Amino acid sequence: MRLIFSFLAAAAIALPALSVANAQQTQPACSSIYTRPEILSMSASQWTLTKSVLSAMHRDGWFAWFAQIHDSWFGKIHSSSQFFPFHRRFIYDWERVARGYNGAYVQPYWDETRDYRTPALSQVLTSSWVGGNGQGSNFCVQDGNQAGWNMTYPSDHCFSRNFTNNGNLAPWYSPEYLQSIIERGDSMTTFRFHVELTLHGVVHFNMGGDLFQNYSPNDWIFMLHHANIDRLWWQWQMNNHMWTIEDRNFDNTTTTLSTNIAYYNEPISTVMQLGYGSMCHQYASDPIRPQAHNSTLQNTLINSLPNDVLSTWFPITAKLPAAAAAPNITPDIAASRPGKPIPYPTQFPQDWVKTRSRDPTTVNSIEKDARDFVTAMNNAGYKSPG
Template structure:
């Protein structure tokens, strides 16, 4: 028995040393300036390279393991309930603040997966030009892009993995038209959260697979860019009613009502402090979403007392020799494509790999087992599947009508010329 007690104490001691390495910067009480988060494919080459350099340094320091550990440890408290939006907004800001400790001018970009929703494998973000795509056959390790040959030490020592849902493809994601249908229909925070979390949010995690479909998914930088898009979607919904910057509803994981005064797990800050992106401590807006009016923001009534929990990290995240790091950095430097992405929600010009005459396909349903294993709502996911199916059917009808009208106009013009 004494032997096992000694082993346990040694493990606890080693974790305590590792935990101290994961910083937790406090939010500032005011904003000296408001910065802008932008679509990653719109970043100029120098800004993209700075972002890549920063996240590589965060990985080198073991911070990516720390974020994965924290998210995993409290997963049941921040999914499937009304802590989801506010907590993840705070989590992203934590990540962004640590980025800025390395390079103060860098902002977290968002990954607009709606641009290539029909064929995500065609998205440049999932290529060697950005953050790599599917894992390698056999071990699912990511071996291309800015995260090529990354290792992780949480929850075990391994490479960073992705395993696309259908082998070589992820399957379709949600079109932004379906997301905006949810925005238009949802009247309460609880309705909107449940529909987005169990629809557009979940399908991306499942599609990329590997580490990305686990609760330690933040070991992958794409997690933060994906959730920045989810945060942007929430910000757009909030911008439609000033009351949404001060009020929330629904329940937490313990079925206790959530209000603006409820505390967020781990951070022990009021939910209300995270309801406006340009509020104190957050100080950012998205490139095409209106900022919250100052008079509409929640006013905090307490000073945060941080939780004693710290995420466990190690001092390295490499599964290869340190001498390989420099070689990797040289081999895998990202080059941004010159083409800009089409506007969000432009379904007629959506980027896809299909023949233009072929109908678009909706995302396939998420399995009941997968949903339940990730604290998601099976019934809500079924309702969202029906919604996105209908939206894709509408898009296909409109595309067929447009093709028919174009063909008819061409035939009429040809008849005039022949006459």
Template sequence: MHQDGQFDRFAKSHDAVFDQVHGTSAFFPFHRRFVLEFENIGRQIDPDFVVPYWDSTRDYRRPADSPILRGGTLGGNGQGPDACVSDGIQGGWVVSFPNRHCLQRSFNQGNSIMPWIPAEVISSFVQGDDDLAGFREHIEFSIHGAVHLGLGGDASTPFAPNDFFFYMHHANIDRLWWLWQNGQNTPFKYNGPGAFGEARLDDPIPQDHTVELGHGSVKSVMVLGYNDICYSYDSAPAPPNDYPGGSNTKSANTTFAELPIFSGSSVAAGNPLELARIRKALNEQHMLRDYFPRSALLGPPTREEIAEPSDVSRCECLKKKARILYPARMSESWIRMHGFNAERVEQLYQEACRLIDLLNNGTYISPY
């Protein structure tokens, strides 16, 4: 795909619509359709090609040590005066948008990367936000920016699709949106500023046609497994027996009237141990309930949900309790490049830090 110039095309196309699809609610639907198109093109070469998602919260503490950033995968930091990526599947790549240059990566802390966003903060967004506009701000200002900025080089520019990390990162952002959608009473929540004024479900997906994204509206990409959006995530619950077309059969002609009913009751994020420990902490710290409303509804965890260590090892483990780290702030130039409201960004950053303080000051022990 690199030799075919696909990365150049995707970088150019992303750059062309940059202002419409960042800082607006079109952020989620555009990137869903965009990453899928990349996958579709890959499948013309290898029918089994998929873009895996990169759950970057697992690496939040020491991102540069991520297995994704090793020689056998995406490779590490750029090398030499031009910070050229020199190992991994993209080692030695030259890309041509916006001009001919080696693919660059330049970690934001020398040879390491400043901490990303703890999973607990993301779980809180997925559980607590009840409109799309608020959820989009939370995700775009936190985990989305942190990974782009942490890697640096091409990754921190509007032509970030030059680097394969972009697709894996946005697949994860898409997965978080999907997790959030699953916890709402309808998957069609769409409000706030859109690409063309107030966000509306019948808005077209912004595109410059360097990469053809079809004629679908925002509404047509809202539900995985319908219309052109033929994929799901591994954590997807089994579909009900009467699900049109069954679990893996893609039903392009299904109408929205046939959609399964989304229950609002599922807890939609995190690993089981994280969620069980959050439920345990909620009993002791009532202030946490505002951050994890869905966990609060479920009550304290059962014994089986928390694999209780023996008393001795529990003491050890409390002694070793690793504090959850504050995430790095987005840089000023990044905030300016996206036209974000700097005060709003800071307000949400402080909110995340307050949650981290609450968790650190209580009995909660992060599994990450």
């Protein structure tokens, strides 16, 4: 295995000045910052470069390396305060290794909410990109950038995916629900539970195969998925939660900014704010700025929801100047707008909850919240443009 950890400046741009000074920040500001793109926005040349780097990393054993780390630390980096900091550091480590092969490599993300209605039909899961469901008794993947790969961790096996629902993946979580989670998450514990036990978990579970296992980094979708989860955390952080980390660690102690990240033994504070230290990345849809404002979606919500529904499920949006100036929308008016009602998201089977050592009460509570959200939105006549 080639240990290549060079830092190259390709794909970097000038770092915009941050307008908020944070006393908690002890890391040096990045002199430049690179942008992680949504996967389908990549050019043909970027995708060709990415595939070449991934093939080389597979050849040199890096997929097995990262799968082994994730497997070994699985119980400590989930269902605890380590979830967001560890995976931000983990994706950065992957990207760092990849840049050793080609300095122009930048880890993209997959915004799965774009494909939430019919995930199996996503363009991302076609042969031109990462491929789809596995075939045969072992569900070996035959198309996409990992087609025909043999994985070596934890033992030799074909790279596999085994979509649930007989390959017809049930709906995931809508962009509206994720926006609601971001706006209603008044603590790290609340926000983490809602992300980890909704979009995060359902993608791992529904895709099956290697991605369903503790050694899920065998599937490059892991990196796409967790880059997106990191993007959602960043959106939440920018809503006055930049340094919020109160939560329980895996040993049930209280987490602070000086608590070490599992495996890396580096303080959590080192990964909290993008644009500082080694975290010199931003996301195409969410560049570094002091406040998060998903203007397109939020404007749609303002112009499509009755005031009581807006304030209940989107408390930040409800306080925007545009919301105060907007007329109250009644359900019959909302129902006349273009779009479709939001479908109810898939639920986890109880055997999955048990095998993943999740607390059934918490899982049931989160899933009820998601169902209540859909019911409230549909009763209000809301039509999702997605």
